[in-house]
Amino acid sequence: MNAMKSREAVPLVSLSGAGIYRNGRWLVRGVDFSVRAGEIVTLIGPNGSGKSTSAKMAIGVMKADEGRVERKPGLRVGYVPQRLAVDWTMPLSVRRLMTLTAPLSAAEVDAALQAVGIAHLAGAEVQHLSGGEFQRALLARAMARKPDILVLDEPVQGVDFSGEIALYDLITSIRNSTGCGILLISHDLHVVMAETDTVICLNGHVCCRGTPAAVSQSPEYMRLFGAKAAQTLAVYSHDHDHTHLPDGRVQHADGSVTDHCHPDDGHHHDDHGHAHHHDHQHGQWHEHHNHHDERAAGSEKDRGHGHAG
Numbered sequence: 337m338n339a340m341k342s343r344e345a346v347p348l349v350s351l352s353g354a355g356i357y358r359n360g361r362w363l364v365r366g367v368d369f370s371v372r373a374g375e376i377v378t379l380i381g382p383n384g385s386g387k388s389t390s391a392k393m394a395i396g397v398m399k400a401d402e403g404r405v406e407r408k409p410g411l412r413v414g415y416v417p418q419r420l421a422v423d424w425t426m427p428l429s430v431r432r433l434m435t436l437t438a439p440l441s442a443a444e445v446d447a448a449l450q451a452v453g454i455a456h457l458a459g460a461e462v463q464h465l466s467g468g469e470f471q472r473a474l475l476a477r478a479m480a481r482k483p484d485i486l487v488l489d490e491p492v493q494g495v496d497f498s499g500e501i502a503l504y505d506l507i508t509s510i511r512n513s514t515g516c517g518i519l520l521i522s523h524d525l526h527v528v529m530a531e532t533d534t535v536i537c538l539n540g541h542v543c544c545r546g547t548p549a550a551v552s553q554s555p556e557y558m559r560l561f562g563a564k565a566a567q568t569l570a571v572y573s574h575d576h577d578h579t580h581l582p583d584g585r586v587q588h589a590d591g592s593v594t595d596h597c598h599p600d601d602g603h604h605h606d607d608h609g610h611a612h613h614h615d616h617q618h619g620q621w622h623e624h625h626n627h628h629d630e631r632a633a634g635s636e637k638d639r640g641h642g643h644a645g
């Protein structure tokens with residue numbers, strides 16, 4: 337638990353017994369969780385288990401049909417949806433993307449892009465960005481609102497493994513530097529950021545919750561995903577002696593730049609006791625569950641084309 341969290345007793349958002357009923361069925365029910373300043377809460381669960389729906393309830397994009405959802409008065413929300421309602425056939429620069437929904441000065445745009453490491457791409461076409469660069473642009477857009485809470489719906493979609501590491505590092509440093517609360521939706525059942533304070537495992541209701549280590553050991557988690565999954569829930573954590581650049585390349589301590597990490601680079605993955613070594617150099621150490629594109633029902637506000645998903 338970090339110091340910020342214990343100081344901040346009042347949650348930024350708090351759901352109790354919250355549920356959403358649509359088209360004759362409950363999409364989620366009995367959802368309880370809260371997010372405090374400086375806290376990272378990660379929602380995991382199978383496709384269609386209600387992760388996005390629960391996050392949207394938390395920030396008021398979808399209104400709960402039962403239960404209570406409370407938000408700190410004046411709460412500022414930065415939201416990166418799973419998909420954007422943008423016409424990708426039209427040319428759109430990164431700078432323009434930043435100001436589509438909020439008026440920002442040129443200086444604010446530059447500062448936000450700088451903060452996520454893509455200042456050099458301000459004039460670039462959004463369609464030409466890599467998956468990682470696009471996610472950074474969306475993060476910059478959300479951060480420019482100076483939110484109390486940042487809600488990130490699958491922030492590593494379309495991003496390769498080293499880009500994923502770099503993005504998790506960036507999310508952690510945003511939390512550390514701003515003290516905002518973070519509600520993260522993970523597309524991957526088996527990997528959560530080690531910095532996550534609380535994992536909420538959903539399956540139409542809250543199936544189990546706790547620290548990443550506790551959830552991986554819980555009978556409910558094992559029942560939902562199988563004992564094998566419990567063995568592979570890797571808590572992503574690493575200290576490293578090199579930097580993952582926004583373009584996915586790796587800068588080493590001696591200043592040299594390579595396309596990938598070296599096998600002996602200083603990553604230390606902690607998967608709390610299940611001692612398997614991940615060959616992340618080839619991106620094979622966990623499966624990705626990244627099939628979100630063809631669902632019949634999407635959100636009420638963020639329908640649109642995915643980007644490079």
Ligand SMILES: Nc1ncnc2c1ncn2[C@@H]1O[C@H](COP(=O)(O)OP(=O)(O)OP(=O)(O)O)[C@@H](O)[C@H]1O
Pocket residue numbers: 358359363381382383384385386387388389390418627628631632633634635636
């Ligand atoms: N506005 C809506 N109206 C009706 N049904 C909806 C609506 N939004 C979502 N659903 C349905 O609610 C269920 C939960 O969807 P949700 O997007 O919250 O799941 P998820 O856990 O985020 O899934 P995924 O991992 O596939 O993104 C799904 O069956 C979905 O089809």
